[in-house]
Amino acid sequence: MTKNIIAVIAAPLIWGLIMLPGNQVIFQFFPEALEGQLSSAYLFSALIASFFYSAIAGAGAAAIAKPEFEQIGMAAGIAVLAVGALVQWAYWDLFPQWYHMAFLFWLIPLCMVGANVVRGRRLAKMGG
Numbered sequence: 001m002t003k004n005i006i007a008v009i010a011a012p013l014i015w016g017l018i019m020l021p022g023n024q025v026i027f028q029f030f031p032e033a034l035e036g037q038l039s040s041a042y043l044f045s046a047l048i049a050s051f052f053y054s055a056i057a058g059a060g061a062a063a064i065a066k067p068e069f070e071q072i073g074m075a076a077g078i079a080v081l082a083v084g085a086l087v088q089w090a091y092w093d094l095f096p097q098w099y100h101m102a103f104l105f106w107l108i109p110l111c112m113v114g115a116n117v118v119r120g121r122r123l124a125k126m127g128g
Contacts, residue, residue, distance in 0.1 A: 003064060003065055003066050004065045004066055004069045004072070004075075006064055007061040007062070007064035007065035007069070007072060007075075007076065008061060008065075008072075008075045008076055008079050009079065010060060010061055010064055011057045011058065011060065011061040011075075011076035011077075011079045011080050011111065012057065012079050012080045012082070012083040012084075014056065014057040014060040014061070015053050015054065015056075015057040015080050015083075015084075016083075018053050018056055018057075019049075019050070019053050022049050022052075022053060023046065023049070026042070026045050026046055026049060029045065030042040030045065036094070038094070038095065043095070043096070043099050046099075047099065047102055047103060050103055050106070050107075051106055051110050054077075054080060054106065054107050054110035054111050054114065055110045055111070055113050055114035055117075056114055057076060057080055057111055057114065058072075058073050058076050058077065058080075058110065058111030058112060058113065058114030058115040058116075058118075059114035059115060059117055059118045060114075061073075061075075061076035061111070061114075061115060062076070062114070062115035062116075062117075062118035062119050062122075063118050067119070067122050067126065070119075072115045072119070073111050073112030073113070073114070073115030073116055073119075074108065074111075074112060076111045076115060077107055077108030077109070077110075077111035077112055078108065080107045080108075080111055081104065081107045081108055084103065084104060084107050085104060088100045088103060088104060
């Protein structure tokens with residue numbers, strides 16, 4: 001049970017830890033975004049990057065959780081969504097509505113995808 005709780009708490013931490021350097025790379029291509037000039041190209045790049053962050057967070061949570069915790073992807077996604085919603089709320093006036101909706105919509109499903117990849121590999125190794 002403790003491993004599962006740690007895994008759920010770890011999901012948004014993993015997401016944030018990979019987002020920080022990931023967004024620094026994106027800023028190299030869109031330096032104007034650092035000054036608040038958010039082009040559609042920047043927003044789409046940040047959104048696509050967040051898809052990868054979410055899948056990696058779900059995979060990381062699944063790697064930490066016990067193999068029999070079947071709903072780790074959903075639980076990790078809910079934890080990432082809770083933190084993500086707070087962050088989006090803080091920037092609500094900065095980003096367009098479509099960005100907030102797309103960002104929040106994909107957090108849970110992509111955490112589930114990442115978790116299912118790890119769970120599938122674990123189950124294959126265990127023979128089941």
